[in-house]
Amino acid sequence: MAPSLEEPDRVEDVIAHPLKQKPTLVAPEPEHCPGPESEQAGAADSCAGCPNQAICASAPKGPDPDIPIIAARLAGVKHKILVVSGKGGVGKSTFTSLLAHAFAINPDNSVGVMDTDICGPSIPKMMGVESETLHVSGAGMSPVYVMDNLGVVSIQFMLPNRDDAIIWRGPKKNGLIKQFLKDVDWGDLDFLLVDTPPGTSDEHLSVNAFLKESGIDGAVVVTTPQEVSLLDVRKEIDFCRKAGIRVLGLVENMSMFVCPKCDHASEIFRATTGGGRGLAEEMGIPFLGAVPIDPRIAMACDYGESFFDSFPDSxxxxxxxxxxxxxxxxxxxDPRDVLPEQ
Structure with missing residues (x-):
């Protein structure tokens, strides 16, 4: 097969305009072409008779008109935090659910969780609200409330069957993420946690683009100790820097195995290259801490219970x-305001 001679899109262009897809032209751009993304595309004198005229005229132009609406909808949200990792299976959703419950320990905190893992939504199961549905009112869609001060939004609440597969391409995923931000009545929140899927692609670009005007505090990066995980996490940190997202810190999940009976710690995933702490030092980002493996965390998530309520002394x-x-x-x-008992 002959190699493609098309010029590849630059990373900077994709990050700057993540929601705009370059139109597929049926012919090369002629001389004096204003460009398919220009305001004059399809309407300039040089466009007359061009085979691409109809395609260029219908291509989206200018900034997304819904972004100011999203900013207004989220005006009452004080802190917006992304939970990310380039690697799958490191426990992002588990950590997000634990983080939400930790913030919600303080009854003065209002917490929201937005599940943007469209193809594998697991937050509702971990929160014990898998069988719930979203309710719509004049103010918009209402989150499903796990507690009085903890609400969740996920595509799982829209599925007729919990085992239904989501077989969507990028644009449809982007549309749902926009709907979660624009049409959900989040109200006044202290913390909005956004659980993301693995990788550095559609969902991450969309969340960043939609939230940029309303402000993102930053991203918490989750990893496990082994180098196979750290390889992908380095890419995620690089993505955050290129996208202008502050990295709030790195969390090493599944750091050690702690026996529930004797509290003895054993190293299951050996940190051959320094683990999460070594990566944080290498990349110049804060190391937030290491969370050990505890089988009771998985059990609490399976039953949709709060690990903090069930095992507070673990x-x-x-x-x-x-x-x-x-x-x-x-x-x-102030940590004492977030967790008073601390």
Missing amino acids: PACKALKGVVSSLADQIGL
Whole structure:
């Protein structure tokens, strides 16, 4: 097969205009072409008779008109935090659910969780609200409330069957993420946590583009100790820097195995290259802490219960509270106000 002679899109252009897809032209751009993304595309004198005229005229131009609407909808949200990792299976959704419950321990905190893992939504199961549905009122869609001060939005609530597969391309995923931000009545929140899928693609670009005007505090990057995980996490950190997203810090999940009976710690995933702490030092980002493996975390998520309520004295719970305190420092809050017992 002959190699493609098309000029590849630059990374900077994709990040700057993530929601605009370059139109597929049926012929090369002629001389004096204003360009398919120009305001004059399809209407300039040089466009007359061009085979691409109809395509260029119908291509989207200018900034997304919904972004100011999203900014107004989220005006009452104080802190917006992304939970990211280039690697799948490191426990992003588990960590997001634990982080939400940790913030919600303080009854004065209002917490929202937005599940943008469109193809694998697991937050509703972990929160114990898998069978719920979204309700629509004049103010918009209402989050499903796990507690009085903790609400969740996920595509899972829209599916007729919990086992239905989501077989969507990027534009449809982007549209749903926009709907979650624009049409959900989030109200006044202290924290909005956004759980993202693995990678550095459609969902991440969309969330960044939609939230940029309303402001993102930054991203918490989750990894496990082994180098196979750190390889992809380095790419995620690079994505955040190119997209202008502040990296609030790195969390090493599944750091050690802690026996529930004797509290003895064993190294299951050996940190052959320094683990999360070494990567944080290498990349010049804060290290928020290490969370040990505790089988009771998985059990709590399977039953949709709060790990903090069920096992408040466990080593994992204490480690998670330390992570929350470090994260509070990074976003300019007093840890004692976020977790009073700290």
